[in-house]
Amino acid sequence: MALVKDSTSHKELEIMHQSIWRELQNRExxxxxxFLNREMEELLKGTREIxxxxxxxxxxxxxxxxxxxxxxxxxxxIILQLx
Numbered sequence: 731m732a733l734v735k736d737s738t739s740h741k742e743l744e745i746m747h748q749s750i751w752r753e754l755q756n757r758e759x760x761x762x763x764x765f766l767n768r769e770m771e772e773l774l775k776g777t778r779e780i781x782x783x784x785x786x787x788x789x790x791x792x793x794x795x796x797x798x799x800x801x802x803x804x805x806x807x808i809i810l811q812l813x
Contacts, residue, residue: 734743754762 732738734740737743754765757765
């Protein structure tokens with residue numbers, strides 16, 4: 731998945747951002763502050779989840795690779811020891 735800065739819909743997302751900003755300017759400051767704080771927390775929370783999921787998928791991949799190699803090695807040893 732492409733980053734926003736590399737995305738083909740970069741301009742569309744920038745227009746959406748400007749629309750949100752224009753709408754917030756017509757609201758009370760406390761509402762705008764709460765909205766932006768809540769969205770920033772969600773953004774940071776999503777970033778952390780992505781990095782944790784990436785770590786787990788790498789760990790799972792390495793575990794599966796190690797199990798596969800061990801299986802092949804054990805089966806090879808068993809086959810070679812048979813008369």
